Amino acid sequence: MLMTVKVQPPKTRIQRKNTQAILDAALEVFSRQGFRGATLDQIAAEAGLSKPNLLYYFPSKEAIHVSLLTELMTTWLDPLRDLDPDGEPVEELMTYVRRKLEMSRDFPRESRLFANEILQGAPRMIGALEGELRDLVEEKSAVIRDWIAAGKIADLDPHHLLFSIWALTQHYADFDVQVRAVLGPGHDPLDEAGRFLDGLFARLLRPE
Amino acid sequence: MLMTVKVQPPKTRIQRKNTQAILDAALEVFSRQGFRGATLDQIAAEAGLSKPNLLYYFPSKEAIHVSLLTELMTTWLDPLRDLDPDGEPVEELMTYVRRKLEMSRDFPRESRLFANEILQGAPRMIGALEGELRDLVEEKSAVIRDWIAAGKIADLDPHHLLFSIWALTQHYADFDVQVRAVLGPGHDPLDEAGRFLDGLFARLLRPE
DNA sequence: TCCTGTTTTGACCAACTGGTCAAGAACACG
DNA sequence: CGTGTTCTTGACCAGTTGGTCAAAACAGGA
Numbered sequence: 178m179l180m181t182v183k184v185q186p187p188k189t190r191i192q193r194k195n196t197q198a199i200l201d202a203a204l205e206v207f208s209r210q211g212f213r214g215a216t217l218d219q220i221a222a223e224a225g226l227s228k229p230n231l232l233y234y235f236p237s238k239e240a241i242h243v244s245l246l247t248e249l250m251t252t253w254l255d256p257l258r259d260l261d262p263d264g265e266p267v268e269e270l271m272t273y274v275r276r277k278l279e280m281s282r283d284f285p286r287e288s289r290l291f292a293n294e295i296l297q298g299a300p301r302m303i304g305a306l307e308g309e310l311r312d313l314v315e316e317k318s319a320v321i322r323d324w325i326a327a328g329k330i331a332d333l334d335p336h337h338l339l340f341s342i343w344a345l346t347q348h349y350a351d352f353d354v355q356v357r358a359v360l361g362p363g364h365d366p367l368d369e370a371g372r373f374l375d376g377l378f379a380r381l382l383r384p385e
Numbered sequence: 386m387l388m389t390v391k392v393q394p395p396k397t398r399i400q401r402k403n404t405q406a407i408l409d410a411a412l413e414v415f416s417r418q419g420f421r422g423a424t425l426d427q428i429a430a431e432a433g434l435s436k437p438n439l440l441y442y443f444p445s446k447e448a449i450h451v452s453l454l455t456e457l458m459t460t461w462l463d464p465l466r467d468l469d470p471d472g473e474p475v476e477e478l479m480t481y482v483r484r485k486l487e488m489s490r491d492f493p494r495e496s497r498l499f500a501n502e503i504l505q506g507a508p509r510m511i512g513a514l515e516g517e518l519r520d521l522v523e524e525k526s527a528v529i530r531d532w533i534a535a536g537k538i539a540d541l542d543p544h545h546l547l548f549s550i551w552a553l554t555q556h557y558a559d560f561d562v563q564v565r566a567v568l569g570p571g572h573d574p575l576d577e578a579g580r581f582l583d584g585l586f587a588r589l590l591r592p593e
Numbered sequence: 594t595c596c597t598g599t600t601t602t603g604a605c606c607a608a609c610t611g612g613t614c615a616a617g618a619a620c621a622c623g
Numbered sequence: 624c625g626t627g628t629t630c631t632t633g634a635c636c637a638g639t640t641g642g643t644c645a646a647a648a649c650a651g652g653a
Contacts, residue, residue: 209504210505211418212422214419214420289504292500293501295563296416296500306562311566331588336577337578340557340564344555345553349548354506354507354514355503355514355518358507358518359514359544369542369545373541373549376541380588381585
């Protein structure tokens with residue numbers, strides 16, 4: 178039997194526009210409400226589409242969520258992937274910190290989406306965490322360990338050094354509301370954080 | 386007109402037991418699902434009570450949530466309140482870090498409840514953040530600034546130093562799943578974090 | 594213009610949600 | 624042991640939720 182299989186449906190202009198609007202709206206809603214707290218009606222309203230129309234483009238609420246998480250996982254790790262074993266160690270790590278903080282500034286919704294998923298026990302991401310992420314961390318930890326052995330940076334456990342970078346940078350996206358409430362008006366939290374973390378890691382990484 | 390007003394209803398043994406069971410169950414559910422994602426049925430099941438019975442002890446779902454947040458706000462800030470202006474600066478701050486990390490170890494659900502609330506934009510907490518929390522931070526920031534001026538600790542912006550402590554310690558409760566996925570089995574994340582953060586802050590706070 | 598495939602939607606559904614209520618069960622205490 | 628109070632529950636309700644479907648509206652190429 179001969180079949181014409183649409184392996185990769187050639188997206189029309191209209192399809193691209195609408196799937197993009199849906200994903201953007203879903204990011205907005207999921208990142209604030211979490212998966213269970215978000216509703217298709219909210220997403221549809223945010224996207225400017227009707228609910229049945231959403232479900233013309235995605236088979237289910239879960240499919241939208243998974244789509245966002247998958248896309249996120251791909252781009253989220255780019256800065257770490259780019260950590261160059263042959264670069265200047267301190268500069269490489271400082272660049273990593275800076276890029277992570279830029280992501281908190283430019284993509285806070287993505288950061289919150291991720292945080293929400295982890296807080297809920299990562300039901301839809303645990304595989305990627307134990308696979309992709311773990312492998313990448315293992316690889317880069319080895320690089321960091323080499324740098325330490327070579328006396329290029331201070332002796333800090335690579336895993337927890339990475340956790341620290343994640344915690345410190347993502348905090349400014351995930352806890353943005355708290356940071357702003359504490360600082361009060363007239364502050365640019367992410368600008369201040371940039372200078373603060375620069376100083377912090379410069380001092381921390383320097384070998385004694 | 387004479388009225389017998391129950392200002393503070395004298396809680397019976399049964400009332401104490403059940404309200405406690407409800408709050409405990411609600412903490413479990415809210416901390417994972419967030420306010421919108423949690424359901425009274427889940428909480429009731431977790432508490433081993435029927436849904437109407439929950440609503441005999443609390444007037445609404447929101448009342449349970451508010452009750453948890455209020456209680457949390459009181460105890461959550463204790464370690465910071467105890468920061469003693471007359472103590473030895475480095476030791477005071479190291480103690481603060483240690484106590485915060487202990488709270489991540491002993492009360493991870495409370496930490497996640499808080500994180501969930503902030504992620505959602507802190508709709509029920511923004512007042513406390515801009516009031517209580519802000520005041521306390523302002524007070525302790527002044528103390529830290531004095532310590533810096535006296536050359537007792539390194540020159541670090543007090544606000545962002547506090548943010549760093551919060552980020553680094555709470556990360557181990559809120560992102561527990563991720564931390565464990567990355568480390569793999571055979572690790573005690575919070576024990577390792579204790580040693581790591583001890584070294585990190587010891588080096589960081591030491592005046593140059 | 595017509596025709597075929599794509600896109601959109603109103604009406605609908607079953608399951609779930611927070612919450613009510615009246616009546617019964619368990620309790621405390623004279 | 625009787626009786627007033629506290630506690631518990633099954634049945635119920637209106638609104639919401641994720642999802643379906645058939646039919647209508649809309650492309651856009653021939």
